[in-house]
Amino acid sequence: MKVLKFGGSSLATPGRIRGVAEIVLGEKRAKPLVVVVSAFQGVTNQLLECASLAARSDPNYMAAFKKIVRRHRSAIDDLVGTRRAASIRAQVEALLAELREVLHGIQLLGHSPPRALDLVASFGERLSAVIVAAHLNRFHRATFVDARQCIVTDNQFTSANVIFGRTNRAIRRFFADLFGAGRPIAVVTGFIGSTSDGQTTTIGRNGSDYTAAIVGAALLADIIEIWTDVDGVLSADPNVVPSAFVLPRITYEEAMELSYFGAKVLHPGAIAPAVAKGIPLLVKNTFRPHAPGTLISRSAKNGDHLAKGITSIAGLTLLTLRGLSMVGVPGTAERLFRALASRGVNVILISQASSEHTICFAIRDADAAAAIATVRQEFRLELHHKLTSLDEKPNQTIIAVVGDQMKGHPGVSGKMFGSLGRHNINISAIAQGASERNISCVVDTAQQSRALNIIHGAFFERRKRLALFVIGTGNIGGALLRQLHEQRPYLFSRGFDVTVIGVANSKRFLLDGGGIKLERWREKLAASRRRMDARALAREIAKLELTDAAIVDCTAADSIVRAYPEFVRANLHIITPNKRANVLPWRQYVALMDLLRQRQPSVEQRPSDDLVDGVVTADIFAHIEQRSASVEQRGRMKASGAVDPRSENENARTDLA
Ligand code: ADP
Ligand code: ASP
Numbered sequence: 317m318k319v320l321k322f323g324g325s326s327l328a329t330p331g332r333i334r335g336v337a338e339i340v341l342g343e344k345r346a347k348p349l350v351v352v353v354s355a356f357q358g359v360t361n362q363l364l365e366c367a368s369l370a371a372r373s374d375p376n377y378m379a380a381f382k383k384i385v386r387r388h389r390s391a392i393d394d395l396v397g398t399r400r401a402a403s404i405r406a407q408v409e410a411l412l413a414e415l416r417e418v419l420h421g422i423q424l425l426g427h428s429p430p431r432a433l434d435l436v437a438s439f440g441e442r443l444s445a446v447i448v449a450a451h452l453n454r455f456h457r458a459t460f461v462d463a464r465q466c467i468v469t470d471n472q473f474t475s476a477n478v479i480f481g482r483t484n485r486a487i488r489r490f491f492a493d494l495f496g497a498g499r500p501i502a503v504v505t506g507f508i509g510s511t512s513d514g515q516t517t518t519i520g521r522n523g524s525d526y527t528a529a530i531v532g533a534a535l536l537a538d539i540i541e542i543w544t545d546v547d548g549v550l551s552a553d554p555n556v557v558p559s560a561f562v563l564p565r566i567t568y569e570e571a572m573e574l575s576y577f578g579a580k581v582l583h584p585g586a587i588a589p590a591v592a593k594g595i596p597l598l599v600k601n602t603f604r605p606h607a608p609g610t611l612i613s614r615s616a617k618n619g620d621h622l623a624k625g626i627t628s629i630a631g632l633t634l635l636t637l638r639g640l641s642m643v644g645v646p647g648t649a650e651r652l653f654r655a656l657a658s659r660g661v662n663v664i665l666i667s668q669a670s671s672e673h674t675i676c677f678a679i680r681d682a683d684a685a686a687a688i689a690t691v692r693q694e695f696r697l698e699l700h701h702k703l704t705s706l707d708e709k710p711n712q713t714i715i716a717v718v719g720d721q722m723k724g725h726p727g728v729s730g731k732m733f734g735s736l737g738r739h740n741i742n743i744s745a746i747a748q749g750a751s752e753r754n755i756s757c758v759v760d761t762a763q764q765s766r767a768l769n770i771i772h773g774a775f776f777e778r779r780k781r782l783a784l785f786v787i788g789t790g791n792i793g794g795a796l797l798r799q800l801h802e803q804r805p806y807l808f809s810r811g812f813d814v815t816v817i818g819v820a821n822s823k824r825f826l827l828d829g830g831g832i833k834l835e836r837w838r839e840k841l842a843a844s845r846r847r848m849d850a851r852a853l854a855r856e857i858a859k860l861e862l863t864d865a866a867i868v869d870c871t872a873a874d875s876i877v878r879a880y881p882e883f884v885r886a887n888l889h890i891i892t893p894n895k896r897a898n899v900l901p902w903r904q905y906v907a908l909m910d911l912l913r914q915r916q917p918s919v920e921q922r923p924s925d926d927l928v929d930g931v932v933t934a935d936i937f938a939h940i941e942q943r944s945a946s947v948e949q950r951g952r953m954k955a956s957g958a959v960d961p962r963s964e965n966e967n968a969r970t971d972l973a
């Protein structure tokens with residue numbers, strides 16, 4: 317038997333639901349099929365928003381409710397054949413009426429306790445499963461199954477714990493009866509369960525994956541398939557790291573680490589039931605059903621990469637308990653974590669210095685107030701006598717590198733922390749699990765996207781990437797753009813992926829983080845409506861959060877040189893034949909060099925294979941120079957994070973066209 321789970325992204329529109337039906341009906345039905353569905357995309361959030369509006373007696377709650385009503389009614393019109401439409405419509409209308417009653421109750425109460433939130437959220441999956449079952453029924457017998465009939469949980473509403481003994485027995489009994497009488501396709505509601513006294517619960521956001529694994533494990537399925545909107549588990553979140561790629565095979569442990577540390581593609585709870593019964597999980601793309609997907613199983617042959625994936629969790633606060641009173645005093649950590657556990661605070665990462673002088677731990681922002689109050693209470697004496705202090709750092713993100721093969725390979729953490737250091741990203745805490753399968757560090761959330769891309773580049777990307785913004789389009793700039801265009805394939809073959817993300821002259825600029833097509837840059841620049849202002853440009857480039865980028869200042873303009881500090885703060889290297897920076901007043905020159913040293917440690921470093929830094933950039937330019945039959949500008953461009961005072965730039969002309 318087989319379990320197929322379809323997430324909200326696969327059920328966003330009637331068109332997508334038809335695609336889901338095609339996949340389900342395309343399965344060989346020699347064995348029983350269980351289909352687990354989430355709510356239609358976005359509906360759980362809309363339901364919870366409705367509940368919160370109702371609790372505040374906000375009149376908009378009825379409008380929000382009606383939107384949900386319209387969406388489900390129109391799905392029935394679209395998907396359910398006329399023969400059964402009346403009975404399905406009646407079933408859906410009954411659910412919608414019940415939902416309206418619950419929301420009304422919340423409004424009267426002026427409060428939406430977790431128990432009520434779970435009841436409200438449950439309608440998303442109940443409505444979706446009824447409609448998907450009705451649609452499948454047009455082609456093959458299909459039955460709606462309300463998971464509350466067999467998934468038994470405790471009463472920790474909004475993230476209830478499954479009581480496995482009772483749940484497994486109930487599932488086996490239920491499906492034995494169902495499949496005993498013919499072989500319908502069972503369409504089961506994901507995400508929801510019920511306490512033993514019949515109250516509706518949910519098993520945590522994104523929990524339908526978990527439902528699929530619970531049902532699959534109880535029924536000893538051959539495979540549990542998670543159908544979603546990406547080609548499988550990727551080496552990083554594709555929304556943040558464009559170069560992320562699909563991992564064909566990973567182990568249960570790797571999947572657990574990746575999902576626990578933020579890879580939303582799979583709920584972390586989904587792994588344990590599958591491991592317990594040795595059932596493989598397959599993550600597949602509903603929109604590209606022929607793509608092979610990612611197989612998650614006991615063993616996974618590794619490619620040549622040490623790491624498998626990189627993930628992150630934002631929205632954290634880092635708390636550091638610090639003080640001499642902790643040195644050599646047994647039981648401090650025990651007191652700290654027992655106190656936190658007693659308040660239900662989930663600690664996500666812990667790091668303790670070997671001197672035992674500090675214990676540093678990360679918690680979710682939502683838990684910060686409770687955690688601080690708890691620690692202050694527990695350590696009130698030490699804090700009172702100023703023997704101990706508690707520091708708080710909000711807006712933090714954990715970045716985790718995961719992979720079974722990292723174990724016993726020296727240099728993995730060096731690669732991770734070295735690449736962050738070279739890009740001037742400060743690390744607030746570090747933790748490595750004893751399994752060596754996960755190395756985590758904490759950085760400012762503002763650096764999350766850059767940090768992920770930098771580490772991904774360091775571990776997985778063979779080509780060195782470089783994004784260039786060319787300022788000045790006269791002889792030098794024009795020739796450079798032509799050479800970059802002509803020699804892109806050559807540079808690519810030499811392992812350099814160089815894109816031009818922008819061009820500016822004295823009047824206007826063009827900027828596109830994805831790269832500008834260089835065939836017609838002159839026309840595009842002439843048509844651009846964006847007025848050139850070097851400082852504003854630096855701010856715009858900073859927003860792109862590029863990892864390896866440089867401006868090439870092909871002007872002799874003071875205005876650009878004055879904006880160098882802004883460009884450096886936007887994490888850009890500066891490449892230039894412009895001598896103006898070298899004849900700045902001494903104080904400004906020294907300040908600029910200090911800033912470069914401080915922001916771009918690579919300026920001081922020897923070349924290394926795994927980074928794009930000033931030295932690699934120099935390599936690229938050396939290639940361009942060698943290859944160019946006619947180099948209009950013989951003055952050398954010094955490529956580095958620094959503006960080199962010794963550069964031979966006598967021939968640089970005023971090129972700000
Ligand atoms: P569903 O609605 O199918 O449950 P989710 O939105 O919960 O889908 O999960 C799929 C999404 O997870 C993807 O669209 C992707 O944006 C995100 N994601 C984050 N990290 C990863 C990763 N490492 N691999 C694949 N997808 C990821
Ligand atoms: N619908 C639920 C949610 O949005 C469960 C799921 O999608 O898996 O969290």
Ligand code: MG
Nearest residue numbers: 323522580581
């Ligand atoms: Mg999901």
